[in-house]
Amino acid sequence: MTAPQDKMAATLAAQAHQKETQARFRTEVIEGGGDYVIADAVTPHEIFHTLDIPVISLAWYSAVIAAKRLSPYYFDLMDRLGYHDGLPRYGSLPFMTTLDADPDRAPYGGLPKPMLILERLRGDVGQKIGEQWARAFGGAPLVALDSSSVSELRPDWFKRSQHDWEELYETPRLDFQVEQLRNLIAVTETLSHRTLDMAEFRAVMHRVNRAGELVDKAKQIIARTRPAPVSLPEQLTNIMAATWSRGSQWSIDHLQAYCDELEDRAAKGVAACPNERLRLLWVNNGLWFNTGFYREFEQKYGAVFVWSMYSNFFSDGYRKYFGEDEDPLRALAARHISMNEQLHLPGWMAEWIIQQARDYQCDAAVMLVPVGDRMASFGTRLCAMALEQAGIPVLTLTASMVDARLWDNDAMIAKVGQFLEDRVIR
Amino acid sequence: MDKAPLAVLSAAYAGQFAVAARRKAAGERLVGYFLNSVPVELILAAGLDPIRLRGEPADRPVRADRYMEEYFDGEVRAIFEALLDGRYALLDLLVVPRPSEVYLQLYYLIREIPRWEPQAALPPTVLFDLLQTPSYTTARYDLGRMRALADRLGEAGGEAVDNARLAAAIRTANRLRAALCAAAPLWRGDEPRLSGADALRVIGAAGVLGTEQATALIEALVANPPPPLCAAGPRLLIKGSPQHDTRFTELVESCGARVVAHDHLGGDRTFERPVSEEGDPWEALVHHYQREIPGPRAYPQAREDQRFLKLANAAAVDGVIIIHDEWDDTLGWEFPDQKRLLDEHGIPVLFLKRQPWFDPPEELQREAVTAFIATLGRAGA
Numbered sequence: 001m002t003a004p005q006d007k008m009a010a011t012l013a014a015q016a017h018q019k020e021t022q023a024r025f026r027t028e029v030i031e032g033g034g035d036y037v038i039a040d041a042v043t044p045h046e047i048f049h050t051l052d053i054p055v056i057s058l059a060w061y062s063a064v065i066a067a068k069r070l071s072p073y074y075f076d077l078m079d080r081l082g083y084h085d086g087l088p089r090y091g092s093l094p095f096m097t098t099l100d101a102d103p104d105r106a107p108y109g110g111l112p113k114p115m116l117i118l119e120r121l122r123g124d125v126g127q128k129i130g131e132q133w134a135r136a137f138g139g140a141p142l143v144a145l146d147s148s149s150v151s152e153l154r155p156d157w158f159k160r161s162q163h164d165w166e167e168l169y170e171t172p173r174l175d176f177q178v179e180q181l182r183n184l185i186a187v188t189e190t191l192s193h194r195t196l197d198m199a200e201f202r203a204v205m206h207r208v209n210r211a212g213e214l215v216d217k218a219k220q221i222i223a224r225t226r227p228a229p230v231s232l233p234e235q236l237t238n239i240m241a242a243t244w245s246r247g248s249q250w251s252i253d254h255l256q257a258y259c260d261e262l263e264d265r266a267a268k269g270v271a272a273c274p275n276e277r278l279r280l281l282w283v284n285n286g287l288w289f290n291t292g293f294y295r296e297f298e299q300k301y302g303a304v305f306v307w308s309m310y311s312n313f314f315s316d317g318y319r320k321y322f323g324e325d326e327d328p329l330r331a332l333a334a335r336h337i338s339m340n341e342q343l344h345l346p347g348w349m350a351e352w353i354i355q356q357a358r359d360y361q362c363d364a365a366v367m368l369v370p371v372g373d374r375m376a377s378f379g380t381r382l383c384a385m386a387l388e389q390a391g392i393p394v395l396t397l398t399a400s401m402v403d404a405r406l407w408d409n410d411a412m413i414a415k416v417g418q419f420l421e422d423r424v425i426r
Numbered sequence: 427m428d429k430a431p432l433a434v435l436s437a438a439y440a441g442q443f444a445v446a447a448r449r450k451a452a453g454e455r456l457v458g459y460f461l462n463s464v465p466v467e468l469i470l471a472a473g474l475d476p477i478r479l480r481g482e483p484a485d486r487p488v489r490a491d492r493y494m495e496e497y498f499d500g501e502v503r504a505i506f507e508a509l510l511d512g513r514y515a516l517l518d519l520l521v522v523p524r525p526s527e528v529y530l531q532l533y534y535l536i537r538e539i540p541r542w543e544p545q546a547a548l549p550p551t552v553l554f555d556l557l558q559t560p561s562y563t564t565a566r567y568d569l570g571r572m573r574a575l576a577d578r579l580g581e582a583g584g585e586a587v588d589n590a591r592l593a594a595a596i597r598t599a600n601r602l603r604a605a606l607c608a609a610a611p612l613w614r615g616d617e618p619r620l621s622g623a624d625a626l627r628v629i630g631a632a633g634v635l636g637t638e639q640a641t642a643l644i645e646a647l648v649a650n651p652p653p654p655l656c657a658a659g660p661r662l663l664i665k666g667s668p669q670h671d672t673r674f675t676e677l678v679e680s681c682g683a684r685v686v687a688h689d690h691l692g693g694d695r696t697f698e699r700p701v702s703e704e705g706d707p708w709e710a711l712v713h714h715y716q717r718e719i720p721g722p723r724a725y726p727q728a729r730e731d732q733r734f735l736k737l738a739n740a741a742a743v744d745g746v747i748i749i750h751d752e753w754d755d756t757l758g759w760e761f762p763d764q765k766r767l768l769d770e771h772g773i774p775v776l777f778l779k780r781q782p783w784f785d786p787p788e789e790l791q792r793e794a795v796t797a798f799i800a801t802l803g804r805a806g807a
Contacts, residue, residue, distance in 0.1 A: 082762035084779040088755050121559065123527045127725045128759035146559040148567065149530055151552075153537065172574070176567040183563060345531075346493075346538045374497035374755050378531050381495050382538060 008265070010258040011234045014241035017250065022108060025054055030109055035192050038094070038111065038133075039118040040126065042339045043145060044332050046208065047185060049247040050201045051194045056111060060244055062093040064107045066289040072405045074100065088125055089372040089400060090285075095133045115191050116141040118184070122340050123375045143187055145180050148173040150338055153347045158316040158355065161342075165320055165334040177333035204247035205328040208335075209319050211242055214255035216315035221262045222306060223360045227276030229265035232305040233291040234272075243314055277302030278424055281357055283367035283383065283394075285376050286310060289404045296413050301420050307360045309343055309353075316352065317342055346379045350386035357392050364393040364424040366416060372400050395419040431647040432624065435631040435640075442634045443513050446477055449636065455518045455583055458549065460505065461668070462696040462719050463523040463556050465711055468576050470595035470637060472584025474518070478633025480670040480692070481505040486784060493535055493542070497753045500783020501668060502528045509536060512547035519582040520549040521575070524556055525691070525721045526756065552578050558716055558724045568712045592707040599701065602637050605644040606697040612647070614686050614694070614741045617654040622664070622685020623672040626692060630670060657684055660744035660802040665689040665734065665764075667751040667781075674749060674781075677788060681795045687741035689734050695720045698737075722756045731760070731767055738773060744802045745774040747795065752782045774802060 028034040037048050041059035048055045065071055071089070074096035079085060081099060083092070097106040117134050119126035119142065127144050134142040150170055154160070160168045185196050222228055222235070230238075238258045242251040265271075273295075280297075282305050287293055297303035317339055320331040342348045357365065365387055370376040384394040395416060400406045438445050450456055454475040459466070461478075469476040481504030487494065490506040498506075514520055522533040533553045539546050555571050557564050576587040585591065606629065612618065613625035620628065628647070632640045659682040664675060670692040675685050687694050699718045702710040724730055738746060746768060750757050761777060768775045776798040778791065 082765060084750070084758045084761070086750075086752075086754060086780050087758045121723070124722050124756040125759055127559070127723070128727060128756065131725060131727055132759070132763070144559055146557045146561075146564055146567075148557065149524055149533075149553060149555045151555070153534065172567070172570050176563065176570075179563045179566070183561075345534050347534070347541075369495070374495070374753055375527060377495050377497050378527075382493055382535075382542075385493075385542070 008230060008234055008238075008258075008261050010254065010261050011237050013254060013257065014238050017241055017245070017254065021245070025056070026108060029054055030112055033112075035115040036112075037116055037118060037188075038114045040091075040120045042122065042336050043118050043120045044181060044184070044336060045244075046201070046204050046247050046332055046335075047181070047188060047196065049245075050196055050204045051188065051192060053115070053188070053192060053194070055244075056094075056114070057244060058091050058094055060240075061097075061107070061111070062090050063286075063288040065093045065097070066404070068107055069289065069404055070105065070107070071289065073105070075405070086372065088123075088375070090370075090376070091125070091129060095129050095136070098133060098136045113137040114140050116143055116187065118143050118145070120145045120147055120336065122147040141187065141191065143184055145177075145184065148176055148337070150341060153341075153345060155347075155351065157338075157342055157348050158352050161317065161334075162319045163321050165331075169334055169337050173337055174330060174333050177337050178327075178330055181329055181333055202328045205320075205322070205331055207249065207252055208246045209321060211246060211251045211255055212315045212319035214252065214259055215239060215242070215312055217259045218255065218262055219312040219315060219359070221259065221266055222311070225262075225266040226279075226361065227271035227273055228279070228304055228306045229262050229270055229272065231272035232282065232294045232308060232311075236286065236291065236308065236310050239310055239312075239314060243310075243318075246314075246318065273298040273302065273304045275302045276304045278304065278364065278420065279360060279362045280305045280307075281353065281360070281362045281365040281392075282308040283353055283365050283387075284309070284380060285368055285370055285373075287368060287399070290407060290409065293409070293412065297416060297420065301417070301425065303420055303424075305366075307356050307362065312356070313343070340375075344376065344379045346382035346386075349379045350383040353383060354387060354390045354392070357387070357390070362392065364395070364420070366419070367394055367396045369396050369398045370400060371398055371406065393419070393423040395423075431643045431650070432620070432628070432652065435635075435643055435647065436624070436627045438631040438634045439627040442477075442479055442482075442630075443508075445634050446479075446516060449475060449477065450516045454636070456516065457519045457521060457579065457582065458514060458517040459521040459523065459554075460529060461523055461525050461691050461721075463525040463715060463721055464521045464554055465572060465575070465715055466637070467592060467595040467599045467701065467707075467711055468572065468579060468587060469521075469584075470598055471587040471591040472576065472579040473591075474579055474582065474584045475636060476633075477517075478630075479505070479514070480630065481508070483671055483673065483784060485511070493539070498531070499528050499667065499751050499753065501670065502532050503784075506532060506535060509548060510539070510543070510546060514549045515547035517549035519579070520551045521554050522551060523554045526723060550582065556715055558721060560717060560725070565709075565712050565716055568716050569708060572708060572711060589707055592711070593703070596701045596703055596707055596710065598637055600703065602632060602641045602644070603697040603700050605641045605648070606632060608648045609644050610694060612651055616742075618657075618684055618686060619652045619654050621655065621657070621679055622662075622675045622688065623679065625685070625688065625694075626669065626672050626675060629688075629692060629694075629696065632697075655684070659683045660799055661686045661742060663687040663689060663738050663741060663743045663746045664693070664749065665746055666749040666757055667754060668692050669749070673786065674791070677791055678747065678795050681792060681799055683745075683795070683799050686743060687737055689720070689737055691720065694737055694741075695733065698733075727760055727763065731764055734764070735767060735771065738768075739771075743773065745776065745798065747776045747778065747798070749778045749781055752780050754780070774798070
C-alpha cells in the first residue's frame, strides 16, 4: 500500500477554479459594478448560468464566512441588533455582513447591491430575511419562489428521481414550479436586459446531467476501493466546486479529471488513510468551519469518513433527464422542488442514507444534529432509528454547523472515539 | 345576568375531546384540523363537520419524543402525543395545514408512524398545502389545492361541493366570524366584561363546537353579557407564538394587568376579516386564505405589522408582550422591526424570547411581567 500523498491535482484545480471565480466576481461585480444575483442554494442557478450572470449562493457565502472563523463576530452583531440567539444561523451570516457594512471584515469585501435576491421559501424564514436584506441594500428586488409540499413520499426516490420525476414530485406542484420559473426568467430578463437562449439553456441542463453521471462514477470508485483513494474533505472540495459551477463545461472537464485521478490512485493503491479499518458516514449537514474533524480518527482507529450527503447528491438528486421534445424548464422545476425533502424528511432521508451505507461499505454513522437551524435537525431521530434498524450504529453530535463558538473539538473527538470503541470496533 | 353561554363555551374549550366524542356519537362526520388556515367553508359545503383541535400541555411528549425532535413547537409535540395515544382516531378525516414548517413536518411524521407502530390508531390524514406568497401564480396553485381538498372530503363521505353550497358555507362561517367580532368588545372594550383568558376560551370554543351552535352561543353571550370586570391595571396585548392555552394569559392577568387583545393564531386576528360573499366563491376563498389570514409565512411583513398595530390601537393598549416559543426560528426575525414600530407609536413592549411550552419558567415570567407593568404610566388607571 502506498503512503498517503499530498492533495490530489483535482483538488488543487478545484481550489484554483474557486479562486478564479472569486477573482472574476471581484473584478466584474465589486469593481466593475456588474450584475449578479444572491440566491439560496436550492434555487435554479441554471437560469443565471445560462444568462452568464454570476451567482452568490447563500450556503457558499455562509461557509466561507464560517471557514474564515468570522461567524462569532456576526452572531454577536445579530444579538446586538435584536435578532435573538435561537434564530437560524446558517442562512443569516451573509445578511449580517450587509447590516455590518464593513468591507474590510467581510469576505471578498462584502456583497454589493445585487441585481436581485432569490429566496426559495422551503421553511418559514426566507421571506423574512429576504425582505429585510433587500431593504438593507436600499431596495434590491426580491423574488421568492414558494415551496409546495409533496403529499406522499413515494419509496425509492433516488431510483425514480432521474426519469420518473413527474409522478414522484406530483404534477400540480411541477405546474406551479414551472410557472414560478417563467416568472423568474421574465424578471431576470427585464432587470438584466438579457434574453435566455433556449438552446443554451437546454445545453446547460444536459451538462448538469452529464456532470451528475461523473459524480456517480466517482462514487462507484470510492465505494468499491478499500482503502478509499480520497479523503472526505477533498471529496467535498471537488464535488462542491462542480456543484456551484453546474451547467458549465468546466464542471464536466473537472469531474472527468477527478474520476481519472481517482481511478489512477485506486489502481496504484494510493489511500487517504492507508491503515483504513473502518468506514464511516457523516450524516446531515457538513461541519464547514472544521472539515479537518473528519480526519481525526484515521491514525488511532483507522476510521475514515468516506461519505457525506454532498458526496453524491449531485448524481442522485440533481440529474433530471428529459427528451429532446420536452421542456427543459420542467426538468429544472423537478430538480429543486423536493431537494430538501429528500435530505431531511424521515422516510426519504433514511432510505437514501441506508443505501449509501451499503454502497460505500460503511460500518457506522456519525450524525450532526444542528442547533440554531432546527429545519436541518428535523428527521434525524427517525433516520437514526432506521439506520440502527438496518444494522448501522449511529452516534449523534449536537452542534452548530457554522458557529465555532459552540464547538468543543476535544470533547467531540472524545465522543466519537468512545463511540467507535464501544459500538463499532470488533 | 345569564352566564350560561360563557359556561358552555368554557366547558367546550376545556374538553375538546369530550366535545368531539359527543359530536361523533350524535352522528356527526368529524373533520379535524389545526390553526386558522384550513378552509372550514369547504368542510361545511361538503356537509361534513369541522372541529378545530389544539395541543394541550397535559400531553407531555413521551411516545412522541421517540420520533420527534425536541426542537418542534411544544404544542405540536403535544398534538403528536395525543395522536399516538389514539385520541384523534374518532375523526373521519384529519386535515393538517401547512401554515409553518413544524405542521408540515407533523404531517410527514403522522404518515411515517405506521411503519414503526402498525397498531397506532391514527385517523386518515391529508395535507392542505396552502401557500401565502402574494402572487397570482400562487393563487392559482391554492385554487388547485382547494379543489383537491374538496375531492378528498368527498372521499371521506362528503357531498360534491358546487358554487351554491360553497357560497352558503361561506355565509355560515362568516356569521361565526361576525359573532366573534361582536363579542370582541367584551374583552377589548373600554369596560371589559371578559378576561383575556376568557377571550381565548370563547375563541377556542368557536372552533370546537359545531358552527351553528357556536354562533348561537356567542350571539347569546353578546346579547346578555357578564357585568364589567372589577379588575384594574394596564391594558395589554399578547403577541407571538400561538397561545391557545390560557396559562400565560392568566399569569399576566394575575400580575395586575388586563389582557385585552391577542395577536397570534389563537387570537383576535383570526376572525377579523370575513370571506367575500361577492363573485366566484372559490376565488373568494383562495383570496381569503392566501392573503387575509395571519400566519408565520404571511408577508409582506410591513402589511402584517400594520394590521397588528391597528389591533393594538383598536384595543387602546398600554403595552405589548411578545412571547416566542423556545425553539422559534421565524417570529424572531420580525421583532426588531416590530420594536421600532411600537417605539414610534409610544407603545412599550416586553419581549420574552425562547419560552418553553412545557414547564414554562413561571416565576421568571412573573418577575418580568410585573417589572414591565410597573414601568407603564397608566398602570392601575
